[in-house]
Amino acid sequence: xxxxxxxxxxxxxxxxxxxxxxxxxxxxxxxxxxxxxxxxxxxxxxxxxxxxxxxxxxxxxxxxxxxxxxxxxxxxxxxxxxxxxxxxxxxxxxxxxxxxxxxxxxxxxxxxxxxxxxxxxxxxxxxxxxxxxxxxxxxxxxxxxxxxxxxxxxxxxxxxxxxxxxxxxxxxxxxxxxxxxxxxxxxxxxxxxxxxxxxxxxxxxxxxxxxxxxxxxxxxxxxxxxxxxxxxxxxxxxxxxxxxxxxxxxx
Numbered sequence: 001x002x003x004x005x006x007x008x009x010x011x012x013x014x015x016x017x018x019x020x021x022x023x024x025x026x027x028x029x030x031x032x033x034x035x036x037x038x039x040x041x042x043x044x045x046x047x048x049x050x051x052x053x054x055x056x057x058x059x060x061x062x063x064x065x066x067x068x069x070x071x072x073x074x075x076x077x078x079x080x081x082x083x084x085x086x087x088x089x090x091x092x093x094x095x096x097x098x099x100x101x102x103x104x105x106x107x108x109x110x111x112x113x114x115x116x117x118x119x120x121x122x123x124x125x126x127x128x129x130x131x132x133x134x135x136x137x138x139x140x141x142x143x144x145x146x147x148x149x150x151x152x153x154x155x156x157x158x159x160x161x162x163x164x165x166x167x168x169x170x171x172x173x174x175x176x177x178x179x180x181x182x183x184x185x186x187x188x189x190x191x192x193x194x195x196x197x198x199x200x201x202x203x204x205x206x207x208x209x210x211x212x213x214x215x216x217x218x219x220x221x222x223x224x225x226x227x228x229x230x231x232x233x234x235x236x237x238x239x240x241x242x243x244x245x246x247x248x249x250x251x
Contacts, residue, residue: 011062012081015052016042023120023251024090026082027053028100028107030126031182032151032175034059037097044244049251050090054078054103059174067177071185075106082111091118093251097236098207099178101127102185105219109191121250122193122220125200126233128212129219130187139183144172147179154207154233196222198250200243202235203228225250 014035027038035053042051058067068074096104101124111117197220199213217224229235236243
C-alpha cells in the first residue's frame with residue numbers, strides 16, 4: 001500500500017496527505033474512540049506535519065471486525081501497519097490520548113529500532129504510564145454499568161450518546177473490549193524509549209491527576225516535559241487549537 005492520499009484510507013490508518021511534510025504525527029484514540037476523533041487536526045496543523053490517525057477494529061467502518069482483546073495484539077498490528085501501509089521513511093511522532101497513550105507507548109517500543117521508521121517524540125495525554133504487575137495487579141473485567149458510569153464521569157457531554165438505546169449495541173462493544181484490554185494490560189517491565197516524552201493533561205481530570213503525569217519519566221532516557229491545560233479528561237476538545245500549537249512547536 002502507499003501513503004494515504006487526501007481523505008483516503010488504509011486498513012489501519014486514516015489521514016490527509018501533506019506532500020511537503022517532513023514528519024508524520026500518528027494519533028491514537030481513547031477507549032471506545034475512533035480515528036474520526038482527530039479528523040479536524042490536519043486543518044489546524046502546519047503543512048510540514050502530516051496527521052494520520054489509527055482506526056482500531058470493531059468501530060465505524062471496521063465495525064464487522066473483532067476488537068483486539070490484548071494490548072500485545074493491538075500494538076503488534078498497528079506496528080505492522082506502520083511498516084507496511086506507508087511506503088516512505090518520514091520520521092514519526094506519536095500522540096495518544098487516554099488508552100491511546102498506552103497503545104502509542106507500546107507501538108513506540110516495537111518500532112524504535114526498526115530501520116526506516118525513525119521515532120522522534122512520544123506525546124501522551126490523560127493517562128499515567130503503564131503499571132507493571134508488581135505495582136498493580138490486573139483488574140477484574142468491569143461490567144457495562146461500571147464502564148458507562150466511568151465514561152459519564154470523564155465526559156458528561158459526550159456520554160449522552162449512550163442514552164440512545166438504538167446506538168448502544170453499536171457503540172458499547174468496542175468500549176467493553178477496550179476497557180477489558182486495559183484491565184488486563186500489565187507489561188512485564190518498563191522499556192525506556194530513546195526519545196523525549198511530553199505528557200499532557202487537564203487540570204480537572206478525574207481519571208489522571210497532573211502529578212501522575214510525571215511517572216512517564218520512567219519510560220524515557222531523553223527527558224520528560226509535562227504540560228497542563230484547563231479542562232477535564234477531554235480537555236483536548238475545547239483546547240484543541242492550543243494543544244495542536246504545542247505539538248507543532250515540539251515537532
